Amino acid sequence: xxxxxxxxPPWEGLDGAERHAxxxxxxxEGDRAALHVLVSELTPLVWHVVRGQGLNRPAAEDVxxxxxxxxxxxxxxxxxxxxxxxxLITTARREAxxxxxxxxxxxxxxxxxxxxxxxxxxxxxxAEAVRDDRDRRLWSxxxxxxxxxxxxxxxTVLAGRARYEAVAEAMGMPRGSIGPTxxxxxxxxxxxxxxxxxSR
Numbered sequence: 001x002x003x004x005x006x007x008x009p010p011w012e013g014l015d016g017a018e019r020h021a022x023x024x025x026x027x028x029e030g031d032r033a034a035l036h037v038l039v040s041e042l043t044p045l046v047w048h049v050v051r052g053q054g055l056n057r058p059a060a061e062d063v064x065x066x067x068x069x070x071x072x073x074x075x076x077x078x079x080x081x082x083x084x085x086x087x088l089i090t091t092a093r094r095e096a097x098x099x100x101x102x103x104x105x106x107x108x109x110x111x112x113x114x115x116x117x118x119x120x121x122x123x124x125x126x127a128e129a130v131r132d133d134r135d136r137r138l139w140s141x142x143x144x145x146x147x148x149x150x151x152x153x154x155x156t157v158l159a160g161r162a163r164y165e166a167v168a169e170a171m172g173m174p175r176g177s178i179g180p181t182x183x184x185x186x187x188x189x190x191x192x193x194x195x196x197x198x199s200r
Contacts, residue, residue, distance in 0.1 A: 009033060017169035021081035028075055038084075039068060045085060045155070045170065046092045052154050053096035055103075063099055067092045085170035089151065141192035149185035156182050 011022040011034065020042070026034035046067050050060045070091055078087060142150060148171075155167045156178070168175040 011037065016165040017082045017085070020084050020169075024075075024078065024081040024084055042085065042088055043068075046088050048154050048157075049089050049092040049151070050096045052150065053093065053100055055096055055100060059099055059103065060096070063092065063095050066095050070095075082169065083172075085166065086172055089170055137193060137196060141189055141196070144192055145185060145188055149188060152178070152182055153185055153189070 009031075010026060011019045014022055020038060023034040023037045027038060043064065046064050047060065050063045050067075055063060067088060071088065078084065142153075145153075152167070152171055155170055156164075164175050164178045167173075167178050171178070173181065
């Protein structure tokens with residue numbers, strides 16, 4: 001007996017913006033499987049944007065949850081399904097900036113990169129100090145890049161070269177311009193590092 005494919009979800013075999021647009025339409029109609037696909041596939045994107053704003057892990061987790069709650073509230077008001085990734089990026093960045101500003105006005109939170117580091121028992125303090133200084137210089141230079149370059153570099157690291165279509169969707173750019181623009185952004189980052197002696 002042959003297996004029927006009539007019960008395959010409508011997004012089966014699709015990719016990138018088209019897949020997410022179909023899932024969004026299905027989610028609006030109450031399809032929980034479609035909603036699960038969106039959350040599972042796009043949460044890494046939201047997480048990467050939020051962490052890029054310098055929030056510690058607990059705060060970032062709260063922001064990611066807030067973004068998805070906002071998505072559910074606006075589910076029937078998102079007029080352009082193919083722009084879902086861009087909407088999530090904008091919402092995530094805005095909420096992360098709001099939370100970061102609130103933290104700065106109160107008790108200061110530990111830098112996200114410090115919370116991610118687990119010291120080893122046999123770690124060498126000098127080597128760790130050099131690495132910490134290098135990382136500090138790198139992130140300092142990164143945050144001086146134009147916001148569009150920051151977003152593009154984060155997304156290409158997250159998605160990889162094989163998913164430039166998804167990056168193009170999120171950035172609202174032609175797929176063919178992703179690679180060259182990424183190269184220019186990396187050149188700018190290297191120049192900023194070289195200017196302060198942080199490339200070594």
